[in-house]
Amino acid sequence: MFDISWSVKIGQYRLTMIDSVEIIRSVEKLSDTAVVTLPASCFNKALEVESKIKRSDKVTIELGYNNNLVSEFEGYLDRIATDDGSIRLHCEDALFLLKKQVADKQLVNPDITDILQYILTGTGFSLKCDYSFKYDKYIIKGETAYQVLKKIQEETKANIYLKGNELHVHPQYTQVFGEAVYSFQDNIESSDLEYKNADDRLFEVTVEGKGKDGKVVRETVGQKGGDSVTIKIDGVSDKATLRNLATEQLKVKSYTGYSGSFTGWLIPYCDAGYKIFL
Structure with a gap:
């Protein structure tokens, strides 16, 4: 007999009740995401979460059976949504930290490695890339590092994702973990x-x-x-x-x-x- 077990921590708080947890991890998506759904009220009293947790709070989610928990998601709280009579906590992996604007730059005849190394400078992330894709010219203007990554993924069709603090860029489905x-x-x-x-x-x-x-x-x-x-x-x-x-x-x-x-x-x-x- 297996009983579901779970642990969800956001900021300094550990949740004691949830309606559901949905986690999406895919090498085809730029970042891993999670949505934690809470009831809007408990014992006829509205839950007040906005005063307890905030955007950028660290999030960890563990799931398993019979108290044997396995880490399924680590990231940050991106936003809080209140609709349909429930509270949804939208979370994103560490690529959330790249949602900061980078300095404008024009690169001539760059490979994607040149572009990625530029936007990752000073972020604490390292790069592991075995995918070559050359642009005639690439212009970064008023964009965040995250937006640049998303555009490169859409145009090159490469698998781009995080493993720890390492940003992976590979041809589709070539890496086995x-x-x-x-x-x-x-x-x-x-x-x-x-x-x-x-x-x-x-x-x-x-x-x-x-x-x-x-x-x-x-x-x-x-x-x-x-x-x-x-x-x-x-x-x-x-x-x-x-x-x-x-x-x-x-x-x-x-x-x-x-x-x-x-x-x-x-x-x-x-x-x-x-x-x-x-």
Whole structure:
């Protein structure tokens, strides 16, 4: 028999009641997030949280069974929302600390490593990047480090995320941080999975860049006869960069294996970046 256990700390307080906790960790998302939902009242008395906790307070969330707790989220309180008769505490991982404006700068022919090292200067975060993507020119004006990161993630399609105080930037799904074994008979509650062979997933990816002269530079990879996608990006004319982006997107779209999702429990422990065996 397993009884759910939990511990939620915000600032100097440990919560004694919650309605729900939702944590999202994904290598496809820039930051891990959590939403802690509290009842609006207790014993017919309205809960007053704004006077106790504030934005930027440290947040830790542990979950488990039978008092065997595992850390599931560490970050900071981003905002407090009161609606639908409940109180929602929106939290974000340490990338929250990068929501500060950086000095304006224009970088000529930079690789994303040059841009990231610039915005991380003085933040206490180190960089681990094995993804190359060259811009003709990159301009930072009136932006926070977080906004620059988000733009780079959207344009390069790289996996960008934190592990401790290290900012990781990698081609999609190339880093494995652990393994977990699941069985449809033992520890999968529900699933929406489909198994396909790469030969059955014909896909063509075209990436279009535009250089300083306004001319379109185009790179295409994959096979005709199936689905296709075109990605357009300004300020990039390096053909190797465009082909690399197209190739990486093709790997994500056309592969042999499962696609979809399934629902399990807290056992076994599983995290973003884990390899799953079914």
